[in-house]
Structure formats: structure tokens, C-alpha cells
Amino acid sequence: MNAIEIRNLTKFYGKSRGVIDVNLEVKEGEIFGFIGPNGAGKSTTIRTLLAFIYPTKGSASIFGMDCIKDSAKIKMDVGYLPSEVNYYDDMKVKDLLFYSAKFYKKDCTKRINELCDIFELDLNRKIEALSYGNRKKVAVVQALLHEPKLLILDEPTGGLDPLMQNRFFEVLEQENKKGTTIFFSSHILSEVQRICDRVAIIKEGRILKVEQINTLRTTRYKKIVIEFKNAGEVNAFDMPGITKVEKKNNHVEFLYAGDINTILRKLAQMNISNLLIEEPSLEEIFIHYYDKGDE
Amino acid sequence: MVMASEMIIFIRELKRNRKSFIIWTASLVLFNIMIMSLFPSIADNTKMYDEMIKEFPKGIIEVFGLDKISMFTILGFFGTESYLFITLFGSIYAMLLGASILSKEESEKTIEFLLAKPVTRSTIVTAKAANVFFYITLFNLIFSFTNYLMFEAVKKEEYSLKALLMLSAGPWLLHLTFAAIGLLISVFVVKAKSVYPVSIGFVLVMYFINVMSSISEKLTNLKYFTPFKYVDAPDIIINEKIEPIYLIIMLIIITVSIAATYVLYNRKNM
Structure with missing residues (x-):
């Protein structure tokens, strides 16, 4: 079974283009890169997968379930790391993380503590008072704390310093070894290159190519x-x-x-x-x- | 602890809206206590105040309903004085609460966090609408109970408890009506800086229509368009009930607004 299947997905915002006729298959256990410049349609694709927005045409499924109809059920197994982190201004880090954890109907305390140790995150700080990078770390922990089977990462490394990026990639590799599928959207190719098995290139709303990262690098050039x-x-x-x-x-x-x-x-x-x-x-x-x- | 998603969001909203609840409740309760404590001195000087009221322009007298009820009975006093504040300011509170509870997630962009959790959009609407209902009901219970204590403390003679009960239920229904309309409007009006003027403006316009319909014979049919008229104090005091037609209209507005909110919120691109 594929972790993600996108079929003929088209999304227009009024007249402006989101994505056009996108077809993608991400296998279970794969780390799949999704690259393109800003405005190419990466976030639109992800937002449709998560049913934040609805497709103009086409459909998408995650673990064989329809992204729109079964959205709530799907999200039990999905961790999402947004590119822009926006959290409740009255919450401390721990309030946000435990609020998030409650929705998954299991005790995530141990994992939260592990992850906060790895990323050196202070649970008692107010989120509002955190720097951009630290807020991103909250989002990383938030995406990982329920040990999801699919991670959807939208420009995940923005704001993280090189040391934290390294730890982040290490955590991703560990998760992947446990069987987690990772959908990794980015405009920074070196990070996609570093971690992904396959990569899709998107430009102006259309998928240009899907290739093994190895073939992509070693073909002819x-x-x-x-x-x-x-x-x-x-x-x-x-x-x-x-x-x-x-x-x-x-x-x-x-x-x-x-x-x-x-x-x-x-x-x-x-x-x-x-x-x-x-x-x-x-x-x-x-x-x-x-x-x-x-x- | 495992609990339903509705409950998780409900409890979160309980915390989030607690401060504004306390401020609004405390202000209006204290204000009411202040006004009601003036009643004995006014009731003792009926003659003087009666002369004064006769000097008021006809319009003012009609707006306050003094042509129909006397402000020298405790019900009349409450109905012409405090009742204005509990209906008008209570409605602004209710409308703001209803209009911001959904839209706040969008204007602060936290909706992405919430929608990435295993919850349906209907669950979000249910939890938040329930929270609005809870706070408005609690607000009205506290106000009405303290108001009843004030009645007992300052009364000069017995009054109709039924009329007081209706004067307590009226604002509650009015607030729920505005909150439901607020909920629906917030599907379209999302930005924080628009939510406030739109909500407050809507309530004030409705109040203004109410004023117009009571002073002008020609505009009397406008009364069907403003919820304030549905719970007009003089009518409630005289008839000891809220007119069934108005009750039905309010229930329809509430039901339709909430149903439309569910449908539209589910279809919305966030």
C-alpha cells in the first residue's frame, strides 16, 4: 500500500493557480522529497493532503483513506510540521505539547521529554517569548510526539541552526528506520539530497519529474x-x-x-x-x- | 486521560475565554447592583421624579417604555434602567464571544495546528458553540441570581416573580441569538480587526432599529427585524411572558445560524 497517493490533483484559488494535475505516489517507509521554488505549489499540495483546503479537481489518499472524507481518522497517524509556526499566545511550551498530545488518546509524556532533551527545549517558556528557531523546535516536537506513521514536513529546517538541523535529520532517520514514511518538502536541495530516497520536482504548479535521488545525481551529468x-x-x-x-x-x-x-x-x-x-x-x-x- | 476531542477543545476554550467572561460578568453585575441600590431613594420620591419624567421628550419616554410601565415599581425600575445594559452590553459580549471563537484560530493562524489533529471540523464547531452556550448561560445565571438578591434587598412591595423570571430569560435568549449570528458571521469575517467593529456595529444597529421602531408609528414593522424588540421589557412586564412569535423567531435564528455555520465551516478553505 502507498502511504500517499495523489491523483490528478488540481487546485485553483479563484483564478490563481495552486497546482495543476499533480500525480504522486509515496511508498510506505520511504523518505520522499518534494522540491521546487517558493510559490511552485508545494504548500498547496500539502494543505490539500491535510484537508485544510479542498481540491478543485482530483483526489488524494493517505494509507488508502480519502484525504477529505477520512481526514480526522488519517491524522491520528500523521505528524505535520508547518513552514510557518503559529501557536496560541497564552500557552507555555508544555501547554501546547500536552494539548496536542491529548488528541491522540495516548500518553506521550515520555516521548515529549525525550524530544525536548534532544532539541534542548525548555518546557516552561512561554511560546510567545521564544525565538523563531525555538518556536520551530516546538513545532518539530509537536509533529513527532505521537510517533506518527507518516510525517509531512513543509520547509522543516527553516530557523534551525546547523547543530539542530543535524539532530533533526538524525531523529528523522531513526523514525524512518522504525517504519515512518516521510514527505519532505523543501526548496533547499542539499537537505533533500541528504535524506531522501526519491524526489519530485514541482514547478509552476506542475510536477516536472519524479526520480530516484541516485539516478538524478548520477545520470550522464x-x-x-x-x-x-x-x-x-x-x-x-x-x-x-x-x-x-x-x-x-x-x-x-x-x-x-x-x-x-x-x-x-x-x-x-x-x-x-x-x-x-x-x-x-x-x-x-x-x-x-x-x-x-x-x- | 482519554477524552473526546470535543471535550479537549471545550476545556481549552474554557481557559481561553475565562478572562473576558470574568470581566464582563463582574462589570455588569456590579453595575446592576449600583443601579438597583438607587431604587429605594427613587421610590421614596415618586412625586419629584414623576414631575421630572413628565418633562422628558416623548421620544425618550417611549424608548425607555415609560409610557407603558412605571419606574416606581421595582420591575418597572429594573425594566427601564438595568435592563437596557444587560440587553445591550450583554449582547455585545455574546456577539463578540460568538464571532471570535472560530475566527480567532484563523486570524492567529492556529487553525493549522488544530486541523492537523485527528478532529473533524464539525467537532471544532460543536466544542466551540458549546463553550459559547456555556459561558453565556453562566453569565446570565450569575447576573439573574444577583439581580434576584438585589430585588429582595431593595423591594418596597411584592412583585411578580414570574415577570422577573421572564425578564431574566429574555436577555439569555437574546444573547444566544446574537452569539449564534456572531458564529455564522465569523465564517466570513475572520480578521481580528474586522471582527470587533462588525460585531459591535451589528448589535448597535439592531438596537438603533429597536429605538426607531418604538418611537415612529411608520417604522413599527421594523420590530420583527431586531432581536431587542423580541424581549422588550414593558411587554414582558405587562404580559408576564415572551410573545410566542418572538420565541419562535429567536429559536429559528439560532437553529439556522448554527446549522449554516456547520455547513459553511466544513466547506471552507482555510
């Missing part, structure tokens, strides 16, 4: 950076199969999608001072997909 001894060769440099060319002084970098031997033979004839051949970052591939989408 190599990122190549060359430093020439003299600047004249930089301007002259060109060959089939290169994209995203950036030339600066005696320095050129690009993505290469051809036979690696061809380019090595060509480079051998040139006067080079430094050479770097590496896996392109997801970011670079991603931008490449975007350009193709534009064509």
Missing part, C-alpha cells in the same frame, strides 16, 4: 571546472554536450552530458592549470530541469 593558463583559451572553449556554461577570467565551469573520453581527449590538447570533475549538486541538475521545462 558531470560538473566540470577548468582553469586555463591563459584567458584566450576560455573564450574559445566550446564543444557539444555542455550546458550551463559559466566563463570568468581564465576559469570555465559547465555541466557535461557526453562521453567522458571525448572531453578528456579534447582537454589533453589544452594548456590547463587546474581541473575538477565532480557529481553535480542536485541544485545544478534541478536548474537544468527547470530550463528544459521552459523550452
